Amino acid sequence: NAGVTQTPKFQVLKTGQSMTLQCAQDMNHNSMYWYRQDPGMGLRLIYYSASEGTTDKGEVPNGYNVSRLNKREFSLRLESAAPSQTSVYFCASSAGQAIYGYTFGSGTRLTVV
Amino acid sequence: AQTVTQSQPEMSVQEAETVTLSCTYDTSENNYYLFWYKQPPSRQMILVIRQEAYKQQNATENRFSVNFQKAAKSFSLKISDSQLGDTAMYFCAFDSGYALNFGKGTSLLVTP
Numbered sequence: 001n002a003g004v005t006q007t008p009k010f011q012v013l014k015t016g017q018s019m020t021l022q023c024a025q026d027m028n029h030n031s032m033y034w035y036r037q038d039p040g041m042g043l044r045l046i047y048y049s050a051s052e053g054t055t056d057k058g059e060v061p062n063g064y065n066v067s068r069l070n071k072r073e074f075s076l077r078l079e080s081a082a083p084s085q086t087s088v089y090f091c092a093s094s095a096g097q098a099i100y101g102y103t104f105g106s107g108t109r110l111t112v113v
Numbered sequence: 114a115q116t117v118t119q120s121q122p123e124m125s126v127q128e129a130e131t132v133t134l135s136c137t138y139d140t141s142e143n144n145y146y147l148f149w150y151k152q153p154p155s156r157q158m159i160l161v162i163r164q165e166a167y168k169q170q171n172a173t174e175n176r177f178s179v180n181f182q183k184a185a186k187s188f189s190l191k192i193s194d195s196q197l198g199d200t201a202m203y204f205c206a207f208d209s210g211y212a213l214n215f216g217k218g219t220s221l222l223v224t225p
Contacts, residue, residue, distance in 0.1 A: 033212055040122070042204060042215040050211060058212065090158065098146035098208035099165065104158035 002027055006091050006105035013081045013112045021076040021108050023091030029103070030096040032074035034058075034066060036087040037107075043090060049074055050096065081112045115140045115207050119216035126195045127224055133180075134190045134219045136205030143167075146208040147188045149179070152218075153201040161203070164188065195223045 007022045025032065030051050035043040045058030049068040063085060065077045074093075078085060091105040116139045126132035138147070149161040164172045164181050171179050176196075180189045192199055200223045205216040 031211075035215075040217060042117075042119075042217040043213075044215070045212050048212050056211075088156065092158075092213075098163075098210075101148075101160055101163060102213060107156045109156075 004091055004093055004103050004105035006089075006108050008108060009106065010109050011111070013078075013110065015082060015112060017081050018077070018079050019081065020078075021089055021091075021110075022073070023075065023105060024073045025091075025093040025103070026072065027093060027095075027103065028071070029093035030071070031094045032068065033092040033094075033102075034064070034074070034076045035090045035092065036060065036085075037090060038087050046076065046089075078110075081110075083112045086110060086112045115142075115209050115214050117205050117207050117214050117216035119205055119219050121219045122217070123220045123222070125222045125224060126192075128195055128197060130195050131191060131193045132195055132221065134192075134203050134205075134221065136188045136190070136216055138186050138188065138205070138207045140186070140207065142210075145210075147179075147181070148206040148208070148213065149177070149188075149190045150204045150206060150215075151199075151201045152204065153198075158204075162190065192221075197223050197225065199223050 004025045033048045034046040047066040049055045052071045089108045094102045118137045145166045147164045151159045162174045176193045202218045206213040
């Protein structure tokens with residue numbers, strides 16, 4: 001089925017460990033996004049990539065890095081995980097124009113202990 | 114920066130009744146898009162309805178409709194004939210031109 005695939009779905013990390021969240025879309029979308037969702041906070045934008053080869057900071061970029069590997073893939077890396085990064089992470093993609101809407105992955109629940 | 118405000122953290126409605134979820138936003142742009150997303154316990158983000166600001170007519174999708182008041186910067190969602198499957202978090206979102214800005218959400222519980 002066409003859509004956005006995120007891996008892993010669940011992860012537990014120890015403080016200071018690093019990991020990469022993977023995201024891939026097969027809809028030939030230009031733009032991709034990483035959000036985090038915390039209780040009572042809605043979804044907040046971490047980083048986005050308007051097109052292959054470009055990335056920009058969102059509202060809450062501190063502690064994260066991203067890579068737009070190619071048009072399909074957009075990864076999010078935590079270099080040194082902290083408990084404050086415990087959250088649900090969503091990847092999304094869009095064709096680049098709002099009229100076409102956004103497609104979301106199923107999310108990654110990350111716990112940092 | 115655009116902000117989206119959902120003033121109702123939690124709401125409850127009985128099955129078959131009608132409920133309205135509120136959303137206000139702040140922007141200086143004239144043309145933009147607004148969305149309502151549903152997030153059931155499965156965590157999946159599901160597009161409910163979208164509205165283009167330059168269109169006067171309110172968007173409708175089956176039991177879901179919006180009341181879009183551009184001058185007041187208000188974008189409320191009305192759910193008619195509520196069903197148990199409508200129980201979910203509902204997020205209002207504004208397209209800023211490069212990404213979606215979300216409100217904090219309204220948790221809707223539909224009771225039998």
